[in-house]
Amino acid sequence: MKVLHINASPRGEGSHSLAVAEHFITKLSAQRETVVDRIDLFRANLPEFGEVATGAKMALFAGREQTEEEVAAWAAVRAVFDRFASADLYVFNVPIWNNGIPYKLKHLIDLVTQPGWSFGFDPEAGYSGLLTDRKAVIIHASGVWHSNVGANFGSDFSTPILQDWLCFLGVTDWHNIRVQPTVLTPDVEAVKAAAFEHATELASAF
Ligand SMILES: Cc1cc2nc3c(=O)[nH]c(=O)nc-3n(C[C@H](O)[C@H](O)[C@H](O)COP(=O)(O)O)c2cc1C
Numbered sequence: 001m002k003v004l005h006i007n008a009s010p011r012g013e014g015s016h017s018l019a020v021a022e023h024f025i026t027k028l029s030a031q032r033e034t035v036v037d038r039i040d041l042f043r044a045n046l047p048e049f050g051e052v053a054t055g056a057k058m059a060l061f062a063g064r065e066q067t068e069e070e071v072a073a074w075a076a077v078r079a080v081f082d083r084f085a086s087a088d089l090y091v092f093n094v095p096i097w098n099n100g101i102p103y104k105l106k107h108l109i110d111l112v113t114q115p116g117w118s119f120g121f122d123p124e125a126g127y128s129g130l131l132t133d134r135k136a137v138i139i140h141a142s143g144v145w146h147s148n149v150g151a152n153f154g155s156d157f158s159t160p161i162l163q164d165w166l167c168f169l170g171v172t173d174w175h176n177i178r179v180q181p182t183v184l185t186p187d188v189e190a191v192k193a194a195a196f197e198h199a200t201e202l203a204s205a206f
Contacts, residue, residue: 001206003028003036004087008094008105009141010042016179016188017093017141020195024137024177025091027203037083041104047076049110057114077111084112089135089206090171094162096142099155101162109165118169129170136166136174137202139195143183153184175202 005025009015025036047053056070056077066074094101112118120128138159145154159176166174179195182188 001028001032001034001088002086003034003089003091004084005036005038005091006093006105006108007038007040007042008092008102010102010104011095015093015095015141016182016192016195017095017139019192020139020141020177020179020199021091021093023196024139024199024203027200028206031204032206037087039083039108041102041108046080046104046107046111047073049077049107053077077114078117080108080111081114081117084108085118085131087134089137090166091137091139092162093139093141094158096140096145096154096156096158099145100157113165113169127168129168129172132170132172134171134173135206136171137177138162138174139177139179139199141179141182144181146178146180146184149181149184177202 003025005021007015007018007021009018011018025034028034029036052069052073053076056066056074059066059070092105094105097103115121118129118131120130122128140156140158142154142156142158145156163174166172177195177198179191182191185191
């Protein structure tokens with residue numbers, strides 16, 4: 001099984017979601033053969049998806065020949081997609097940032113979500129995901145937000161956007177592990193212990 005671990009926290013050893021992701025992957029690897037690739041989003045230096053890359057994309061839509069610069073930019077985007085598409089299982093660890101996802105994760109989403117690569121479109125039938133037969137595990141962390149707080153403690157737009165995006169790509173078999181809350185709690189170690197236990201259980205079910 002090829003595992004692609006996507007780390008969306010820049011906090012290294014201080015990251016709660018990363019610790020749970022590492023635990024999940026260790027447990028999974030202990031029970032079945034895995035090859036683990038890792039994208040540390042805050043250190044990966046992914047290609048820009050700016051003027052040139054969007055120009056390359058729109059050239060395809062318009063049936064215009066890409067410029068030399070656009071060809072190179074599009075090849076760099078394709079290389080990220082190929083790495084992404086080669087996985088059987090995605091393990092994301094994602095902190096909630098300002099009620100949503102960290103911007104580096106949105107960058108990855110904008111790189112790999114391309115027509116004909118990760119999704120198809122039919123004028124009658126609409127969109128269809130092309131990355132079927134893959135699974136995902138998402139480890140969510142947040143300092144304040146958790147399922148039992150009211151609207152005055154913020155929102156979780158991270159879970160819906162990630163689930164909607166994965167389904168859009170055809171990845172419909174996903175599981176959530178929650179390390180929440182990590183700040184608004186007298187005992188973050190207990191919060192983490194519960195998440196580790198959930199990760200152990202989930203790993204044994206794969
Ligand atoms: C830029 C930034 C924005 C944050 N925004 C929120 C937020 O909207 N809601 C929340 O509950 N926690 C928020 N937090 C707290 C983090 O979600 C929390 O510290 C979490 O544990 C981070 O995950 P990590 O430990 O894996 O890095 C924010 C933290 C940072 C650095």
